[in-house]
Amino acid sequence: MAAKSWVPVPDGSPFPVQNLPYCVFSYAGEDPRVGVAIGSYVLDLAPLAASEWADFASVFAGPSLNPFMALGRRAWHAVRHWLTERLTDESHRDLVEPLLIPMDQVRLHMPFTVADFVDFFASEHHATNMGRLIRPGEQPLTPNWRHLPIAYHSRAGSVAVSGTPVRRPSGQYRVPGRAEPVFGPTERLDFEAEVGFVIGTPTTPGQRLSVDDARDHIFGVVLVNDWSARDIQAWEYRPLGPFNSKSFLTSISPWVIPLDALEPAMIPPPAQDPEPLPYLRGSHDFGLDLSLRVELNGEVISRPRYARMYWTPGQMLAHLTSCGATLRTGDLVASGTVSGPDATEWGCLAELTVDGTEPLKLAGGATRSYLEDGDQVTISATAPVGDGLTLGFGEVTGRVDPA
Structure with a gap:
């Protein structure tokens, strides 16, 4: 049985909880930072990670995915597990829900700095x-x-x-x-x-x-x-x-x-x-x-x-x-x-x-x-x-x- 998120995800959405693609976004004139898509929302990752004293919080605060990507596969797996748990376990809703921003209210930027x-x-x-x-x-x-x-x-x-x-x-x-x-x-x-x-x-x-x-x-x-x-x-x-x-x-x-x-x-x-x-x-x-x-x-x-x-x-x-x-x-x-x-x-x-x-x-x-x-x-x-x-x-x- 596929995992189901407590976030409302419309049928046919490209961004179910099985996806969780990363982006760099800005909102209401704020500086660009890293987010992840779920349904029709962008989840603001930096304040979420900081609220839980996560040691990887700083990699989401900047305008590029490069610092996070450089952490390697073990970190990618761990963060994906962390995100999936918070978006599927109702007990995390009060913590996460205030950090969901409607996608039509954000501006999307270049997601990473291209090296070669x-x-x-x-x-x-x-x-x-x-x-x-x-x-x-x-x-x-x-x-x-x-x-x-x-x-x-x-x-x-x-x-x-x-x-x-x-x-x-x-x-x-x-x-x-x-x-x-x-x-x-x-x-x-x-x-x-x-x-x-x-x-x-x-x-x-x-x-x-x-x-x-x-x-x-x-x-x-x-x-x-x-x-x-x-x-x-x-x-x-x-x-x-x-x-x-x-x-x-x-x-x-x-x-x-x-x-x-x-x-x-x-x-x-x-x-x-x-x-x-x-x-x-x-x-x-x-x-x-x-x-x-x-x-x-x-x-x-x-x-x-x-x-x-x-x-x-x-x-x-x-x-x-x-x-x-x-x-x-x-x-x-x-x-x-x-x-x-x-x-x-x-x-x-x-x-x-x-x-x-x-x-x-x-x-x-x-x-x-x-x-x-x-x-x-x-x-x-x-x-x-x-x-x-x-x-x-x-x-x-x-x-x-x-x-």
Whole structure:
């Protein structure tokens, strides 16, 4: 039987007591601090912990989750148990209830300070589709793709919380029929529906993680929209990969879903052929059964499933650290575009419109090849938690502003 909170949680709420996602919020002009969602409320954690003389109270008083995340997995477990007890045991109601703030009265901020940002390319379906588009006449997958999780380093300073305006970027790109490139606002602005893993426990220089170490280092999960300028990308990506085409903005959801909350959604990793090298194999590796939803101007245009991803979070971390590179508290490790075998699960417009050649038909007769000024993209997701319940990730939303 699923645990039930004494806090009223509406049916279908993304934030049942099985979830308890963390955020950074401010209320009534006060300084930002750490909270947790339950139903339609944000629980103010710093005064709750202080009222019980908890030795971890100070980590909730500041404007970032980083101090709490740095405490490590044992502390994450202990605090989750403490919160669950206070939100399910009626005897704690008098203590907790005054610290519940209606969610529509708070402002949500960037939940953690991003240390480094690495974006992977973990979907075989997305990699194949994009390979056909950007390397016509060649094999869609490069020879190394099934041997290692490919990734690139992006800009931590360009990661922003949901709702941050998406200023159309300018850059250098080729125009059909012209021999020389031009500089100007991108004409092929795209979204990418991704899942991000937030690192809590750091590593030491030279420390190499195994696939099975992932749960000790991943604090939680966010939704990611890695906005992309496809024309700039096509011109710059050879020989070193994306740069200005992706570094202007990456949006994340304001809620960090604890990895512990996703235990019921963990599934066996996918079959991989050829078998990866030993450092990419483990006995406790996992995939995730997450259902994403992408809306363009309020209309659902895709429903990607994270369960179809080829490379797992554990394999991403094992490969990232295999050379001795360190993880830092606050690192964001993104999955790359979540995509599937057909158009109902494609996670970006480049796939959905075949690089703009087959415009997407929307309700009311509108069409889109790529994003126009004023367009709004919203990505949401759910995961099963047992007994027929699901938890939600909230949303990551962005509206396109002119260049």
